[in-house]
Amino acid sequence: MRYLRVGPAGAERPVAESDGRHYDLSAVTGDITGAFLAAGGVTTTAGLPGIDITGQRLGAPITRPGVVLCIGQNYAAHAAESGATPPTTPIIFYKAPNTVIGPYDDVLIPRGATRVDWEVELGVVIGRTARYLDSPADAAAHIAGYVLSDDVSEREFQLDHSGGQWSKGKSCETFNPLGPWLVTPDEVGDPGGLRLRSRVNGEPRQDSTTTDMIFDVAYLVWHLSQYTVLEPGDLINTGTPEGVGLSGRFPYLTDGDVVEVEIDGLGAQRNVLRLA
Known part of the structure; x- marks a missing residue:
């Protein structure tokens, strides 16, 4: 469904x-x-x-989630392009739930922003309360479905203005296009082999698969449940593959740019960047 x-x-x-x-x-x-x-x-x-x-x-295919939990540097190649050692435990940060918008809505460039970036991600939506799960094998019973997500980021806010935590660069309005669909697990099958792609103004940027994840979906749901209670409707963004602007290989986004992201079986988004 x-x-x-x-x-x-x-x-x-x-x-x-x-x-x-x-x-x-x-x-x-x-x-x-x-x-x-x-x-x-x-x-x-x-x-x-x-x-x-x-x-x-x-x-967005779900109402405003209670929480948006995000996993940083969860693809080995993306960690490398960021100049970081692959993490040995999941890096977690929060994104404001009011960042969630529709899959074709405009993304607003915040005032003073100069380094707005794209991040295609596999989103996981919780379907049953997950609290102190015994093992990753228990995670599947707590997942309502999967969704295409774009964890839009402002890197100067995230890294230079952070004060030590990333959420300033993640929580600007409109910074989480979501959808078009929430797809139930029976239709998705194994989330560990999905292809993710992004383009800016028609030019390829990211092209990878979830096989490059350091921590898979089941592990992440189990791990998070040890530290917080995941509730139905909550959204987990599971990380992005290599090919973002932070790599230094591509320019950051500016007014009028068009970002397209897609994941096999989960649809595609198209968002135009506009000045706030």
Whole structure:
């Protein structure tokens, strides 16, 4: 099953997609919330009314998450291009939940920003409360699905203004395009072999697979549950592969640039950079 949300910002309607057809979930749930996911979502579209979403805006496929947890330097090649030694334990930072926007919404360049960067990432959405899981093998039962995420970053804010923590460069408004879909695990299969790509103004930037992850999805969910309680609807951004602006190989983003990111089976995004 794929879940999406259509309509104007703040007034999105919940929709399910199955076999290429779209179904209105409004009679089942008011939105794609943590409570809806914790209850198991929908297992069949039988009896649901069809809906034509042509021409409608797509919002993020989940409502504003309670928390956005991010994993830094989780791809070996990205750690290397950042000049860092691959971590021996997951690096964790937080991103403000209000950064989450739709997959085709504009990304705003913050005031004073000069080093805005792109980061295609596999997002994991929690479906059941995860607290002190016994092992990574327990993680799968707590995952509602997977989503395409772009962890947009402002590197000067992140590194030079940080005060020792990265969230200043991660939490600017619009800095987390999400979607187009939340895809349930049965459709994704093994999240450890997905191809991720990004382009800026049509030029290739990132092209890798989740096999380059240092810590896989199951390990991350288990690990995080030892330090915090993961709740239904929470979002985990699992890190980005090599090929970002921070590498020094590409210019940072400026007004009017177009960023496209995609992950096999999870769809594609297209966002235009605009001055705030």
